[in-house]
Amino acid sequence: MPRYEFAGSSGDKGAALRAPCTSAGGGSAAPARGFASGLKYTSAMATTTLTPTNSPSFASPGITVPPPKRMRDFSASTIPDAGLPCTEKCKHFNDYCQFRADSLGHPGAFVHFGTFDMPIGLGKNRTIGIYCSALSEGLQEDATMRICIFEDRGAIDLEPLTLTRPVFDLWCGLSPLGERVCEIFRPTELGFVVRPMLAPVVAEQRPGTPINDFDWLRSQRIVLVNARWMPPADFHPDSYFQDGPLVTTCNGAVVAAAVESKHLDDFALTTLDQLLEDWKHTLPRREVGGSLIHRPWDLVERNAGQINDDFAARRPQFPIEAVHHIALLGSNCSLCIAPGAQVEPYVVADTRKGPVVIDRDAVIGAFTRLEGPCYIGQRTQLFGAKVRAGSTIGPNCRIGGEVEASIIQGNSNKYHEGFLGHSYVGEWVNIGAGAQTSDLRHDYGEVIVSVGGMRVPTGSSKVGSFIGDHSKIGLGALLNSGTMIGAFAAILPAGRLLPKNVPSFCSVLHGEVAENEDIDVLFATASEVMARRGMRLTPAQSELYRNVYLQTATQRKQALPQTEPRRLRRSA
Numbered sequence: 001m002p003r004y005e006f007a008g009s010s011g012d013k014g015a016a017l018r019a020p021c022t023s024a025g026g027g028s029a030a031p032a033r034g035f036a037s038g039l040k041y042t043s044a045m046a047t048t049t050l051t052p053t054n055s056p057s058f059a060s061p062g063i064t065v066p067p068p069k070r071m072r073d074f075s076a077s078t079i080p081d082a083g084l085p086c087t088e089k090c091k092h093f094n095d096y097c098q099f100r101a102d103s104l105g106h107p108g109a110f111v112h113f114g115t116f117d118m119p120i121g122l123g124k125n126r127t128i129g130i131y132c133s134a135l136s137e138g139l140q141e142d143a144t145m146r147i148c149i150f151e152d153r154g155a156i157d158l159e160p161l162t163l164t165r166p167v168f169d170l171w172c173g174l175s176p177l178g179e180r181v182c183e184i185f186r187p188t189e190l191g192f193v194v195r196p197m198l199a200p201v202v203a204e205q206r207p208g209t210p211i212n213d214f215d216w217l218r219s220q221r222i223v224l225v226n227a228r229w230m231p232p233a234d235f236h237p238d239s240y241f242q243d244g245p246l247v248t249t250c251n252g253a254v255v256a257a258a259v260e261s262k263h264l265d266d267f268a269l270t271t272l273d274q275l276l277e278d279w280k281h282t283l284p285r286r287e288v289g290g291s292l293i294h295r296p297w298d299l300v301e302r303n304a305g306q307i308n309d310d311f312a313a314r315r316p317q318f319p320i321e322a323v324h325h326i327a328l329l330g331s332n333c334s335l336c337i338a339p340g341a342q343v344e345p346y347v348v349a350d351t352r353k354g355p356v357v358i359d360r361d362a363v364i365g366a367f368t369r370l371e372g373p374c375y376i377g378q379r380t381q382l383f384g385a386k387v388r389a390g391s392t393i394g395p396n397c398r399i400g401g402e403v404e405a406s407i408i409q410g411n412s413n414k415y416h417e418g419f420l421g422h423s424y425v426g427e428w429v430n431i432g433a434g435a436q437t438s439d440l441r442h443d444y445g446e447v448i449v450s451v452g453g454m455r456v457p458t459g460s461s462k463v464g465s466f467i468g469d470h471s472k473i474g475l476g477a478l479l480n481s482g483t484m485i486g487a488f489a490a491i492l493p494a495g496r497l498l499p500k501n502v503p504s505f506c507s508v509l510h511g512e513v514a515e516n517e518d519i520d521v522l523f524a525t526a527s528e529v530m531a532r533r534g535m536r537l538t539p540a541q542s543e544l545y546r547n548v549y550l551q552t553a554t555q556r557k558q559a560l561p562q563t564e565p566r567r568l569r570r571s572a
Contacts, residue, residue: 144188144189145185145186145187145188145189145223145237145241146187146188146189146190146191146220146221146222146223147181147182147185147187147189147190147191147222147223147224147225148190148191148192148193148210148217148222148223148224148225149168149178149181149190149191149192149193149225149226149227150192150193150194150224150225150226150227150272151166151167151168151193151194151195151227151228152226152227152228152272152273152276153273154167154228154292154293154294155167155195155227155228157294157295157451158170158228158293158295158296159451159468159486160426160466160467160468160484160485160486160487160504161296161409161424161426161466161468163468163469163486163487163504163548163551163552164426164427164468164469164487164544164545164548165198165427165469166178166192166194166195166198166202166227167227167228167293168181168192168227170293170299170409171299171392171394171407171409171410172230172293172299172302172303172306172392172407173302173303173306173307173309173310173375173392174306174307174310174311174314174357174375174392175310177227177228177229177230177293178192178227180230180231180310181225181227181229181231183314184231184235184236184237185223185225185237186237190209191209191210191211191213191216191217192206192209192210192211192212193211193212193217193224193269193272194211194212195269196212196269197544197547197548197551198544199211199212200540200543200544201538201540201541201544203540204538204540204541212269214264214267214268217264217267218261218264218265218267219261220261221258221259221260221261222258222259222264223237223241223256223257223258224256224257224258224259225255225256226253226254226255226256226292228255228292228293228294229250229255229256229290229291229292229293230290230291230292230293230302230306231255231288231290232288232289232290233309233312233313235288235289235290240256240258240286240288241256241258244258244284245257245258245259245260245263245279245283245284246258246283246284246285246286247279247280247283247284247285247286248285248286248287248288249280249285249286249287249288250287250288250289250290250291250292251292253292254276254277254279254280255288255290255292256288257276257279257283259279259283263275263279263283295449295451295456295458296424296466297422297424297449297458297460297463297466299407299424300390300405300406300407300422300423300424300463300464301460303390303391303392303405303407304354304373304389304390304405307354307355307357307372307373307374307375307390307392308354308355308373311334311336311354311355311357311373325343325344325345325346325347326343326347326348326349327346327347327348327349328348328349328351329348329349329350329351329352330349330350330351330352330353330372331351332351334351334354334355334356334372335349335351335355335356336355336356336357336358337358338358338359338360338361338362338378339360340360340361341358341359341360341361341362341363341364342362342363342364343358343364344363344364344365344366344368345366346366346367347364347365347366347367347368347369347370348368348369348370349370349372350369350370350371350372351372352372353371353372353373353389354372354373354374354389355372355373356370356371356372356373356374357374357375357376358370358376359375359376359377359378359380359395360378360379361378361379362376362377362378362379362380362381362382363380363381363382364376364382365381365382365383365384365385366384367384368382368383368384368385368386368387369385369386369387370387371387371388371389372389373389373390374387374388374389374390374391374392374393375391375392375393376393377392377393377394377395377396377397377410378395378396379395379396380393380394380395380396380397380398380399381397381398381399382399382400383398383399383400383415384400385399385400385401385402385403386401386402386403387399387403388402388403388404388405388421389404389405390404390405390406391403391404391405391406391407392406392407392408393407393408394407394408394409394410394411394412395410395411396410396411396533397410397411397412397413397414398412398413398414398415399413399414399415400414400415400416400417401414401416401417401418401419401420402417402418402419402420402421403420403421404419404420404421404422404439405421405422405439405462406420406421406422406423406424406425406464407423407424407425408424408425408429409424409425409426409427409469410427411427411428411530411533411535412425412426412427412428412429412430412431413429413430413431414431414435415433416432416433416434417433417434418431418432418433418434418435418436418437419436419437420437420464420465421437421438421439421440421462421464422439422462422463422464423437423439423464423465423466423467424466424467425465425467426467426468426469426470426471426487427469427470428469428470428526428529428530429467429468429469429470429471429472429473430472430473430529431473432472432473432474432475432476432477433475433476434475434476435473435474435475435476435477435478435479436476436477436478436479437464437465437479437483438464438478438479438480438481438497439462439463439464439481440461440462440481441461441481444461445461446458446459446460446461447460447461447462447463447481447482448482449463449482449484449500450482450484450500450501451484452555453555453558458482463481463482464479464481464482464483465479465482465483465484465485466483466484466485467485467489468485468486468487468488468489468504469487469488470487470488470522470525470526470529470545471485471486471487471488471489471490471491472489472490472491473485473491474490474491474492474493475493476493477491477492477493477498478493478496478497478498479491479497479498480497480498480500482500483498483499483500483501483502484500484501484502485502486502486503486504486505486506486552486555487504487505487545487548487552488504488505488516488519488522488526488545488549489502489503489504489505489506489507489508490506490507490508490516491507491508492507492508492509492510494508494510494511496511498511499511499512499513501513501559502559503552503555503556503558503559504548504549504552504555504556505519505522505549505552505556506556506559506560513559513560514560515556515560519545519546519549523537523542523545526545
């Protein structure tokens with residue numbers, strides 16, 4: 001089966017894996033996911049084959065690992081504190097436990113482990129949790145888990161972000177929503193059900209994966225998972241989906257359903273939502289909690305907490321001793337700097353309120369300040385930026401100025417000074433120098449957002465802007481609280497707050513919304529922008545963007561009631 005890795009796992013087969021300490025605020029060690037039987041764990045003293053009834057013990061007083069209760073569980077061990085500091089105690093632990101794993105009959109296959117330190121009350125003993133972060137090809141899990149992540153009718157309420165991507169590719173916390181589902185469920189088979197116009201692009205990005213393949217879906221028992229669902233931190237699929245059909249709900253809405261082939265006889269894109277409703281009333285049902293994303297601002301609101309939860313669950317482990325020049329406020333156990341990342345002098349990392357995670361090959365320029373919880377994605381570059389708490393910046397971005405409690409999907413630029421707050425920015429967006437995003441009303445009242453011609457209350461006084469893919473925000477543009485900007489929009493400054501609703505393929509000129517009718521020019525620009533990052537605009541993407549143009553025609557017509565008469569007068 002495919003290997004699952006998260007930030008921090010090593011790709012060096014057979015290497016002894018040493019993990020530095022990471023503190024956590026209480027609780028008990030989480031069970032490992034991806035656990036496999038028949039593995040040999042080699043310590044400095046002995047080799048033990050791990051089965052459901054035994055587990056390795058190590059030749060060190062107080063270091064033992066109890067037998068796992070289930071195939072997927074790898075319980076915690078306790079080591080006397082002996083007054084050692086956090087980092088020293090973990091070094092002591094690692095000196096005795098240098099794990100190497102090989103699958104019987106599959107030499108070279110390996111499992112990654114890490115350690116983390118968790119205080120137990122006020123006593124001197126601490127729990128050292130051991131968890132599996134990767135499962136190599138050739139290893140067999142104890143149970144088959146087929147899952148299909150699906151989009152329901154709620155996907156359209158996440159526009160403009162979902163105009164050009166499936167819901168499960170939206171970011172929140174340290175990863176996209178779909179990636180988190182896969183980390184939790186550890187599927188042996190994975191498929192997707194998406195809106196038809198997205199299917200060619202999703203298939204292109206995930207070759208060999210079933211996309212809207214109903215024959216594969218009906219072939220045997222499967223767990224359907226709603227792409228908008230964010231499972232709770234303590235959710236374990238084995239506790240729910242081992243036996244028989246089951247529907248799980250979050251506040252009454254179906255978020256996952258384990259069904260047999262016979263339940264899928266009438267499955268189709270047009271019947272999916274009705275089937276979910278029927279199963280809720282005819283199959284066994286359990287409430288599981290978590291949260292269901294309804295609007296784009298839900299992702300922004302939950303981002304800070306999700307970064308904390310993801311960090312606690314994944315425990316990304318990277319040595320930070322080599323970065324002597326970083327100015328650290330708070331615990332180094334909450335600072336994570338991946339191999340290949342570059343941190344220049346005069347960088348401040350503040351982990352007092354949450355972790356700071358810097359992913360592989362990121363470049364953090366001098367005079368940058370990072371406030372946790374925050375995440376800086378792979379190959380992203382920060383240029384003296386102020387990244388405030390609750391921010392996730394995806395891969396391959398160029399960021400300067402101030403970013404607060406915002407999510408940037410990836411491949412976007414905000415290179416210069418300016419403020420971006422409580423916002424979500426799509427891919428391939430360029431935000432010009434001095435552009436400002438308001439995220440708070442002067443009267444501290446609730447922000448209202450215009451969605452599809454309707455005024456939608458957000459329930460929050462802190463809401464910024466939501467910007468679709470390939471949009472351009474000009475120099476000094478002033479975006480009002482609750483601004484919605486579609487895909488391929490162009491915003492030019494007007495010396496005042498600009499319109500709050502800008503449909504896809506529209507421009508704001510002199511403060512007025514106008515339609516961009518020559519979409520071929522827009523696509524040519526998009527192709528050039530992508531080429532500068534070593535990527536290309538594929539035919540499938542071009543076709544998707546043309547479909548988005550047609551799909552959003554009604555939105556433009558509603559926003560531009562006078563555009564057509566003016567155009568006809570000019571042509572006459």
